[in-house]
Amino acid sequence: MEYDIVIIGAGPAGLGAAVEAYEKGVRNILIIERDSYPGGILQQCIHNGFGLIEFKEELSGPEYAERFIEKVRKYGINMMLNTMVLNISSDKIVKAVNQENGVMEIKAKAIILAMGCRERPRGAISIPGTRPAGIFTAGTAQRYVNMEGYMPGKEIVILGSGDIGLIMARRFTLEGATVKAVVELMPYSSGLTRNIVQCLDDFGIPLLLSHTVIEIRGKERVEGVTIAQVDENKKPILSTAKYISCDTLILSVGLIPENELSKSAGIMLDPVTGGPLVNESMETNVEGIFACGNVLQVHDLVDNVTKEARLAADSAVKYINKMLIKEGRHIDVKAGSGIRYVVPQMVNYENIDDKVKFHMRPTDVYKNAYITVKSGDKQIIRKKMQRLTPGEMILIDVPKDKFLSDDLSPVGEITFEVEVV
Amino acid sequence: MYDVIIIGGGVVGSSIARELSKYDIKVLLIEKEDDVASGGASKANSAILHAGYDPVPGTLKAKLNVRGNEMFDELCKDLDVPMKRVGSLVAAFSQDEVESLYKLYDRGLKNGVKNISIISADMVKEIEPNINDTIVAALYAKTAGIICPYGFVIALAENAAQNGVEFVFNQEVISIDKEDDVFTVKTQDKEYFGKYIVNAAGLYADVINNMVNDKRFSIHPRKGEYLILDKEEGYLANTVIFQVPTKMGKGILVSPTVDGNLLIGPTSEDIYNKEFRKTTYKGLEKAIKGAKKSVEKFNERKTITQFTGVRAVPDVDGEDFIIGESDVKGFINVAGIESPGFTSSPAIAEMVGEILKDAGLNMVEKDNFNPKRKPVIRFNELTDEERNELIKKNPAYGKIICRCETVTEGEIIDAIRRPVGAKSIDGVKRRVRAGMGRCQGGFCSPRVLEILSRELNADPLNVTKFGGRSNVLTAKAKEYLINSYKELLKSGV
Ligand SMILES: Cc1cc2nc3c(=O)[nH]c(=O)nc-3n(C[C@H](O)[C@H](O)[C@H](O)COP(=O)(O)OP(=O)(O)OC[C@H]3O[C@@H](n4cnc5c(N)ncnc54)[C@H](O)[C@@H]3O)c2cc1C
Ligand SMILES: Cc1cc2nc3c(=O)[nH]c(=O)nc-3n(C[C@H](O)[C@H](O)[C@H](O)COP(=O)(O)OP(=O)(O)OC[C@H]3O[C@@H](n4cnc5c(N)ncnc54)[C@H](O)[C@@H]3O)c2cc1C
Numbered sequence: 018m019e020y021d022i023v024i025i026g027a028g029p030a031g032l033g034a035a036v037e038a039y040e041k042g043v044r045n046i047l048i049i050e051r052d053s054y055p056g057g058i059l060q061q062c063i064h065n066g067f068g069l070i071e072f073k074e075e076l077s078g079p080e081y082a083e084r085f086i087e088k089v090r091k092y093g094i095n096m097m098l099n100t101m102v103l104n105i106s107s108d109k110i111v112k113a114v115n116q117e118n119g120v121m122e123i124k125a126k127a128i129i130l131a132m133g134c135r136e137r138p139r140g141a142i143s144i145p146g147t148r149p150a151g152i153f154t155a156g157t158a159q160r161y162v163n164m165e166g167y168m169p170g171k172e173i174v175i176l177g178s179g180d181i182g183l184i185m186a187r188r189f190t191l192e193g194a195t196v197k198a199v200v201e202l203m204p205y206s207s208g209l210t211r212n213i214v215q216c217l218d219d220f221g222i223p224l225l226l227s228h229t230v231i232e233i234r235g236k237e238r239v240e241g242v243t244i245a246q247v248d249e250n251k252k253p254i255l256s257t258a259k260y261i262s263c264d265t266l267i268l269s270v271g272l273i274p275e276n277e278l279s280k281s282a283g284i285m286l287d288p289v290t291g292g293p294l295v296n297e298s299m300e301t302n303v304e305g306i307f308a309c310g311n312v313l314q315v316h317d318l319v320d321n322v323t324k325e326a327r328l329a330a331d332s333a334v335k336y337i338n339k340m341l342i343k344e345g346r347h348i349d350v351k352a353g354s355g356i357r358y359v360v361p362q363m364v365n366y367e368n369i370d371d372k373v374k375f376h377m378r379p380t381d382v383y384k385n386a387y388i389t390v391k392s393g394d395k396q397i398i399r400k401k402m403q404r405l406t407p408g409e410m411i412l413i414d415v416p417k418d419k420f421l422s423d424d425l426s427p428v429g430e431i432t433f434e435v436e437v438v
Numbered sequence: 439m440y441d442v443i444i445i446g447g448g449v450v451g452s453s454i455a456r457e458l459s460k461y462d463i464k465v466l467l468i469e470k471e472d473d474v475a476s477g478g479a480s481k482a483n484s485a486i487l488h489a490g491y492d493p494v495p496g497t498l499k500a501k502l503n504v505r506g507n508e509m510f511d512e513l514c515k516d517l518d519v520p521m522k523r524v525g526s527l528v529a530a531f532s533q534d535e536v537e538s539l540y541k542l543y544d545r546g547l548k549n550g551v552k553n554i555s556i557i558s559a560d561m562v563k564e565i566e567p568n569i570n571d572t573i574v575a576a577l578y579a580k581t582a583g584i585i586c587p588y589g590f591v592i593a594l595a596e597n598a599a600q601n602g603v604e605f606v607f608n609q610e611v612i613s614i615d616k617e618d619d620v621f622t623v624k625t626q627d628k629e630y631f632g633k634y635i636v637n638a639a640g641l642y643a644d645v646i647n648n649m650v651n652d653k654r655f656s657i658h659p660r661k662g663e664y665l666i667l668d669k670e671e672g673y674l675a676n677t678v679i680f681q682v683p684t685k686m687g688k689g690i691l692v693s694p695t696v697d698g699n700l701l702i703g704p705t706s707e708d709i710y711n712k713e714f715r716k717t718t719y720k721g722l723e724k725a726i727k728g729a730k731k732s733v734e735k736f737n738e739r740k741t742i743t744q745f746t747g748v749r750a751v752p753d754v755d756g757e758d759f760i761i762g763e764s765d766v767k768g769f770i771n772v773a774g775i776e777s778p779g780f781t782s783s784p785a786i787a788e789m790v791g792e793i794l795k796d797a798g799l800n801m802v803e804k805d806n807f808n809p810k811r812k813p814v815i816r817f818n819e820l821t822d823e824e825r826n827e828l829i830k831k832n833p834a835y836g837k838i839i840c841r842c843e844t845v846t847e848g849e850i851i852d853a854i855r856r857p858v859g860a861k862s863i864d865g866v867k868r869r870v871r872a873g874m875g876r877c878q879g880g881f882c883s884p885r886v887l888e889i890l891s892r893e894l895n896a897d898p899l900n901v902t903k904f905g906g907r908s909n910v911l912t913a914k915a916k917e918y919l920i921n922s923y924k925e926l927l928k929s930g931v
Pocket of ligand 2: 448451470486487640749776777779
């Protein structure tokens, strides 16, 4: 089997990339998805709030996905469902398996990685205690409630205030369960402000900042958890320990891009994002392999995933048409003070159309701050921000001419910083 | 009426079951949990096949350890269980500690341990490049190995069942009576009759003994906490790295697991309640600190899970295993089986066979005993050609359920349908590793639950994590709402 473009994952990133590549004229496209239905994580997100930017409408997750699935169907793009990619090689051979075809090798001119992300489990945060039933990640609980029609518990404590945790707090409440508290280690929530208001405040669910769970109790089923306040070093202050009885603990403690496959192809990962290092074209260090969506960096809005997917697909199309320039002048992108990471991590000046969109997250909560972009000592952009929080991704466009120094040659590196006034 | 009733389905009970399945006798094993290797020490331990230089010469521990260790090659081959003779090091980080190495070395010689030697720091470094530079010397024992502990117990049980031993689960023995040479063993909802009883109840062997024997003993729990690190950290140890032992045990070790993870632990702490099997901040910190004494480089933030094992320490003199017929004829204790109990288990089983024979049980060998357990297919370990052939025969092997460990639906169905099959999420996990990877079941557990419910013909609400009341789900969606409306209506609002 041979394809021009093979896309791994049929979430919004993979679907968006397929539609874009088709519209840019490529016909020989294959999407591989391990699930029995396309749509990715959106299939279990039955709340609304998707598509405000893309469609100027408030859609549910499945509705948002459906708009792309319809197009994929209409265009007749090949999609292999129930098929799991086992590994990919640096010369772009994709090994996948399903029940009908067994193990197959598929050759691709270009690959787009769109595998999404997974949730961090309990072990990763090492909560001591017993190991009973009743501990779930928020996404697993969401799948049970929204797709399988079962409740994982009745009296619930949620650890972590990421968006999925917040949304599940509301969902559980609407299902007649009681959410006793949302416990957050950091002094701020890692979820979107609108979700804190709509999912917690509106239902009177307490959010305990700078708190954590220090022990899980219960032999067969969770019977309760002990929580405590933490100090500046995030160490629990034992004198503040408090027991909460509950039958379920939900973990919403972060997502990790799903890059086992990328590693098999020799793709270099950013230790901060957990996703591949990419350039302005969303191309990884392995030529012809591109990445977009949550596999690249964890997004909070699906609309941004779609945008990124279009860019990755555009670049893949250019790549197979030999229009992507490999040589040329490279600009390093750096995260300066107050910024945790920036994607893309490098820019090839020759490939910029008119601007580059940078995604980043601040390290902390800042009010009335500026995002500044510097090249050397020279400030090239300064943008006023109302409020910065690690829970909300920042997008900054840098126009092509800003990458030029006084002598009109491209700069060597640019740095993003938070400037507090 | 059974010839022998074994109480307890840990490694000891299961080894004995398998040993007795060689003979033409009727054997029953009763276990209070929903699976073998699920309730006790056999699930949660260091998973080391000890070479045999630790126990005091002349003790049962010494004899059975060395004999047991030797038996594992053939057993693991017959039973299709992964085991690796990686060797062990007892690392000395000061001159004082070197003294202790010589003591252990002497013991090893007296106990008949083969292939042991004391090696220099340079040689240690060659074997273990990541051991701390302060290393002075080490006792190197080539016969030490690592094994999948629950995997071994499950395999023993399957093979025993295949050869005719009966198993009952979820039945806790609550009383034993003897009348006219017949024991009546009562559980919460049934009665079983047997001529001989083998008490292999681990931490609760005292309770079982004290149900029939005037000569009582008691067993104290001593807890050990562990961390398991991601496979990325697995490269840090090639052998089992012990430290010089103290009164409380063999100290904290750093070891590879058969699956390529890194294991760290155990701590050692006397506890007062046998059920206090929890990890604690303090304990885990201690384990990490202790392990850093041997290998500094590991990153504890790469922990994927943590667990606790509880040792069964008997209160009798001599610090040895308690194995033998008690004052009550036909009642055989196999109690106080602390480390190296796992390693010793096949030898313990042989010994129990002898004891039963001496006690008058007529043991005629079967002519159709099959020592081999049907191999388990592990998709992950096959070549692509083998995979394709398999999928053609059974398409369920073409569907990946656990993505971290690449486990297929075919393997999960096999785990459920085998003799002594899996009945819960953890049962599946222990048999095929679904849910043991870095996402710890976040992705596959709903799918495993679905397969279990289908295969066992059970309502999803009744599927458990590990039996008992460990149900995963608590209600159908909307049930709580409907119930609360009903309440409201009743109260006339
Ligand atoms: C629970 C949750 C709630 C959210 N809520 C909102 C919201 O309210 N509003 C909003 O705008 N955004 C929301 N988001 C964000 C947005 O939906 C996600 O960022 C977006 O779905 C990510 O898309 P993706 O295609 O990158 O990943 P995914 O949707 O995760 O898709 C990845 C796909 O790849 C497949 N795959 C992975 N590995 C393989 C393999 N080896 N072989 C074959 N297939 C593979 C997976 O099965 C999956 O279908 C939410 C996200 C989550 C997780
Ligand atoms: C922390 C730790 C580390 C260890 N490391 C090693 C090692 O590296 N190498 C080694 O060789 N050994 C090691 N050991 C020792 C080894 O694990 C034990 O010796 C061995 O597992 C004991 O097996 P068992 O079958 O006697 O007990 P268990 O595995 O505890 O089995 C007893 C069974 O009896 C059942 N039971 C109890 N009461 C009843 C009842 N009333 N009715 C029905 N069933 C009942 C229990 O549910 C349980 O399944 C270690 C032990 C611990 C705790």
